[in-house]
């Protein structure tokens with residue numbers, strides 16, 4: 001199956017799907033950035049390539065971003081209005097605050113979405129690439145937090161988890177089912 005949906009009690013949509021996050025039109029795209037906001041590979045590289053140099057120009061206004069938080073730029077040439085550059089934790093052993101920091105990335109992005117009146121928002125699987133967060137654990141945190149935030153949201157109506165491969169898709173689908 002290529003996507004899986006969940007709906008909040010009031011009918012708001014959470015969808016897990018396969019794809020390239022830079023291609024899917026939404027109001028706000030979430031990036032998996034680093035705390036120096038200096039760009040990188042993975043989804044960060046893809047977002048900067050697709051968005052163009054204006055993203056980095058705007059990021060220079062910020063000195064850095066603490067782990068578990070996020071900063072906002074416009075989206076340049078991406079099919080979105082905003083990019084929320086979230087900084088996930090580097091995974092060590094799960095006993096150094098990683099779950100709480102990862103959870104906080106998601107909840108802060110929902111707060112930013114409300115502030116910027118973003119009705120639709122897309123997330124990658126933050127921290128599960130270079131930062132080494134075990135996929136199944138990260139998926140559970142992401143899905144539980146997104147359901148909680150979406151249920152409480154006023155502006156946000158649609159959330160897309162855009163997975164870059166079958167393994168991530170399966171992990172997030174499993175988390176949504178359980």
Ligand code: APR
Nearest residue numbers: 020021032034039040041042043044127128129130131164
């Ligand atoms: N669309 C959606 N997901 C993507 C895309 C894409 N175009 N490209 C990569 N991904 C997925 C990866 O497969 C992984 O599951 O994003 C997830 C997060 O992986 P990373 O991009 O490596 O992010 P993270 O683990 O949070 O590491 C952040 O990597 O690129 C650097 O600057 C970034 O230093 C920071 C670190």
